[in-house]
Amino acid sequence: MSDPKQPGASAPLPKTSVADGGELHQRDAATPLTTNQGVVIADNQNSVKSGARGPTLLEDFILREKITHFDHERIPERIVHARGSAAHGWFQPYQSWSDLTCASFLADPNKKTPVFTRISTVAGGAGSVDTPRDVRGFAVKFYTDAGNFDLVGNNIPVFFIQDAIKFPDLIHSVKMEPDRGFPQSATAHDTFWDFMSLMPEAMHMVMWIMSDRTIPRSLRMVDGFGIHTFRLVNADGRAKLVKFHWRAKDGCLSTTWDEAVKIAGADQDYHRRDLWNAIERGDYPEWELSAQIFDDDLADSLPYDVLDATKLIPEEVVPLTPLGRMVLDRNPDNFFAETEQAAFHPGHVVPGIDFTNDPLLQGRLHSYLDTQLKRLGGPNFHEIEINRPKCPWHNLQRDGHMRMRVARGRVAYEPNSLDPDGPRERPDAGFRSFPAPEAGEKRRVRADTFADHYSQARLFFRSQNEVEQQHIIDALVFELGMVDTVAIRTRMLGHLVHIDDTLADAVAEGLGLARADADAITPAKAPFDMDESPALSLHGRVRKTLRGRVIAVLVTDGVDPGLVDALRSAAADEGATLEIVAEKRGGVTDASGGRIPADHALAAAPSALFDAVAVVATKDGAEALADMPPAVQWLMDALNHLKVIGNAGADALLAKAGVPRQGDGVVTIGGAGDAKGFVTTARDEQRVFRRPH
DSSP states (O other), X not given: OOOTTOTTOSSOOOSSEEEEXXXXXXXSSOOOOBOTTSOBOSOSSOOEXXXXXXXXXXXXXXXXXXXXXXXXXXXXXXXXXXXXXEEEEEEEESSOOTTTOOOGGGTOTTOOEEEEEEEEESSSOTTXXXXXXXXXXXXXXXXXXXXXXXXXXXXXXXXXXXXXXXXXXXXXXXXXXXXXXXXXXXXXXXXXXXXXXXXXXXXHHHHHHTSGGXXXXXXXXXXXXXXXXXXXXXXXXXXXXXXXXXXXXXXXXXXXXXXXXXXXXXXXTHXXXXXXXXXXXXXXXXXXXXXXXXXXXXXXXXXXXXXXXXXXXXXXXXXXXXXXXXXXXXXXXXXXXXIITOOOOTTOOOTTEEOOOOHHHHHHHHHHHHHHHHHTSSTTGGGSGGGSOSSOOOXXXXXXXXXXSOOOSSXXXXXXXXXXXXXXXXXXXXXXXXXXXOOXXXXXXXXXXXXXXXXXXXXXXXXXXXXXXXXXXXXXXXXXXXXXXXXXXXXXXXXXXXHOHHHHHHHHHHHTOOGGGSOOOOOSSXXXXXXXXXXXXXXXGOOSOOTTOEEEEEEOTTOXXXXXXXXXXXXXXXXXXXXXXXXXXTOEEOTTSOEEOOSEEXXXXXXXXXXXXXXXXXXXXXXXXXXXXXXXXXXXXXXXXXXXXXXXSOXXXXXXXXXXXXXXXXXXXXXXXXXXHHHHXXXXXXXXXXXXX
């Protein structure tokens, strides 16, 4: 059933389809798909390349028209990645990597290169919430002494599609349905899953977005990936292939789905506030830049194509090489001038870093520049302060909308003899493209090596632990349960059958379907089993640290101030912040008659906002809390969200909330001497996954 023009397809794309009574039908006489000039399009799945694995050609007017129109659909808000948070910082390599690359920011271990990093959601608008189930963009602008380098990626190492010509279709499917304007920042709707179910190449990414990676606890606790395969080129012209990885120093931590939903209701700026506050108090987020470095021979030996953005190379096959570290230590002075006007572009590279023929990357090299031209008003967006290189820059470009630099002299062309001191090309130091040999027929085609869509999806699912697998199953049941069209659900089930039997059966049961209801889909290429990759398990990489975490203590009148101080001190020793929650924002009166001010009123601070919680109460205070529904819910949520809970005199409240007095992450705090034990348990446990949830 494979389409010969698209070896990656598992089933022929339907003719023009219409929804009728919840069932999908096809019309034989399809309306021709055309360009804006009325030219009928023969292939809307592949851009024009020089050979199946060759570079995308500039002459592809269909690709350029489609991408250009998409780039200009919204002004001035970003079409994707509209809601983001950012910070300034620096990058420093661990050693000189001059043997691998002539990129200057990787050459000197004593050099700190300024950076500006923006982390964002993808689907929602600028006014959406911070905590939907969504991919997070991860973009870093290096202000190197040889020009700006932008490493523009996501917190997931693979992507939905293999060819950039499908990007407008992907984003149109995930965005609000155009007739009704909803849902906002959510994938649980018909158009998204209709597109996914017709794009088998997306199945690997589907596993990632249904995993805990897409509901992170904090932007400080996500990894980043360059996604594509790039080249590192040294001063002698020798090249290696490379995939870039950012690893969060404090490890990756996620919320539960119920927790993410409640955070969205309580604080839609949760991630933005968390990043800002952490930097302000000196808990500077830090990431390690690592790379998978390999040569063409190894790439050719792999059973998948390194130019395919829907594939990854397991770390067990090509281990990570740590290159250096990035620290974010300064918040923006003005959100609009910096965070909103920051213009990232994967085509911003420096000598020593070059592209490959990844067809998704090739299309991005056009799309990002085109988007900035529209969103920031014209070709001079590089003169905005946040985008301006910090090294000297000189060229003969002139004029244009919002030009800020005043160019002097009569010469605006090269070569010239009238301005001998003007800018000239520098063959000895300038950027040189790696001379990769290219040859092939000019065709719209997908390489046969891109055709396996299920093996890595299977690898990812089977590399998760039992809890993570259940979370993926639960996410798929929820998302597909929100889909009204039955045919979309059965089509997706047909894909899941090729990924894993346990997965398919569990999702079918959750949807009230049977395996027999799944569509029969013939893979374009038979999937195979790969060795499990423990590195793909998020839970397996959780670090025992409270650095940058926040512990909440719910207090009542009459409590021992020494115990509260001991808890605060124990939290600080582990790098955590302790915040006081009370019935009223004014705080409580302690046993000595002093005042313990509150950071939060109980009604405004659900336990979902914190990493661990404790209740410090008198007997009367605990009984009073037990009569307060918000206090009971506060503790019930902490239990259901798998948080470590400290109990200091709060038995009445625990009993009312159904929380055991001790065990399964519930720690009795009998006095100040037990404060450290509670905090240590919170550090070591992180989340108590052995609890039912």
